[in-house]
Amino acid sequence: MKKYNITVNGSLYEVEVEELGGVESSAAPAAAAAPKAAPKAKSAAPKPSGQAGAVNAPMPGTILSVDVKAGDSVKAGDTLCILEAMKMENEIVAPVDATVKGVHVNKGDTVANGDLLITLE
Template sequence: MKKYRVNVNGSLYEIEIEEMAAPAKMSAAAPAAAPAAAPAAAPAPAGAGAQVKAPMPGTILDVKVQAGQSVKKGDVLVILEAMKMENEICAPSDGKITGVNVRKGDSVETQALLCTIA
């Protein structure tokens, strides 16, 4: 057994992992290693106004707004998938979208800037 200390979102956990013997023979159907992900393109600079940030890490499934678009409080801005659930990220106030910093398929961390509203 190997012991590790892991920090997950600021909480410290101690875990034990059992080492297992390697299989004697790998089958041809064994899954191949995933290819390395291409580096993400740098997002456009944030616009002026209130920042709308990701409440949790996940993947952007859809971006419902674009820069210059007017929105009302509660309008869906982005759909964020986290833990196999779709989460609608809504406008916190009426205004105009001054910047969109994510694209469909982007992976984001907690507090990543999604868009700005002025």
């Protein structure tokens, strides 16, 4: 596995790429000249931290469904809502066990990267 840092729309992402054996191309020497690693960026999806809080949109898109309401109890990994981005349905999941404090989006809403979707406590 090789690690690379890629910047997309001003956000830095660290990616790992698996090298397949026996495949040769003219691009192989260029890959060896990868730039030095930049500082780690925040990942797009929230990671469990043991603390509840804000669940933000990891990318711009449209809310297809909201599966929780204020007062609901959720477990880590439960689907909170579905966000459509680039014709793909992305499940936005609870990062930790918590109670839904507030839902800040509705079905059909358009959201930007980082917009507040749901608050957990």
